[in-house]
Amino acid sequence: MLTSDYIVGLTDGEGSFTAYIRPPKKAHGSKNYRVECHYYIKLRDDDRPLLDNVQKFFGRGVVVFQKENRPNHHHAYRFQVNNLEELKNHIIPFFERHPLQSKKIRDFELFKKIVAAVIKKGHHTKGGLEKIQQWKSKMHGYGLAEYGKSVRSARIWKVRVPE
Numbered sequence: 313m314l315t316s317d318y319i320v321g322l323t324d325g326e327g328s329f330t331a332y333i334r335p336p337k338k339a340h341g342s343k344n345y346r347v348e349c350h351y352y353i354k355l356r357d358d359d360r361p362l363l364d365n366v367q368k369f370f371g372r373g374v375v376v377f378q379k380e381n382r383p384n385h386h387h388a389y390r391f392q393v394n395n396l397e398e399l400k401n402h403i404i405p406f407f408e409r410h411p412l413q414s415k416k417i418r419d420f421e422l423f424k425k426i427v428a429a430v431i432k433k434g435h436h437t438k439g440g441l442e443k444i445q446q447w448k449s450k451m452h453g454y455g456l457a458e459y460g461k462s463v464r465s466a467r468i469w470k471v472r473v474p475e
Contacts, residue, residue: 313365313369314365314366314369316406316409316410317410319366319369319406319410320407320410320411320412320413321413322353322362322366323353323407323412323416324412324413324414324416325414326353326354326355327351327352327353327354327416328350328351328352328353328354328416328419328452329350329351329416329419329420329422329423329451330349330350330352330419330423330451330452331347331348331349331350331423331426331430331444331447331448331451332347332348332350333345333346333347333435333441333444333445333448334346334347334348344435344436345435345441346435347426347429347430347435347444348394349394349396349399349423349426349427349430350392350393350394351373351392351393351399351403351423352390352391352392352393353366353390353391353392354378354388354389354390355388355389355390356386356387356388356389357377357386357387357388357389358386359389360375360389363375363389363390363391366391367391370393370402370403370406371402372393372395372398372402373391373392373393373398374391374392375389375390375391375392376389376390376392377389378390396427396430396431399427400427400428400431404423404424404427407420418450418451419451419452422447422448422450422451423451425447426444426447426448429443429444430444
């Protein structure tokens with residue numbers, strides 16, 4: 313059986329709290345941007361049994377296969393939770409009770425703000441969407457951008473919100 317400390321350490325090393333901002337699906341008549349919030353742990357494909365145990369530990373989420381085509385990389389599996397209510401009621405409270413120990417805690421704090429804003433439909437307003445984009449732009453860079461250094465792996469773009 314996995315422990316809370318083990319889950320925290322695994323998340324510190326191999327996990328991520330992230331959000332994706334998707335443009336409206338005009339084909340469906342949507343006018344609002346969508347914000348997808350994800351907590352996941354990604355491991356090599358030969359570590360799938362560990363991710364199954366993580367899923368059992370939380371009692372929610374899914375384990376999905378992720379094909380990897382880059383040289384010197386293995387195929388992987390991800391345990392992920394995307395449901396806003398499960399993030400709000402289970403994942404976020406777990407990490408509030410059992411704090412992360414790495415710099416990833418900054419991403420978690422921003423992630424909590426984004427999840428709360430999306431639940432309140434903040435992304436349906438120009439100001440709310442801009443605030444979410446601002447928080448998202450601070451994630452995964454670990455402060456490098458603040459010191460004038462580039463973060464090559466970060467995909468940050470300005471969201472255009474119709475007036």
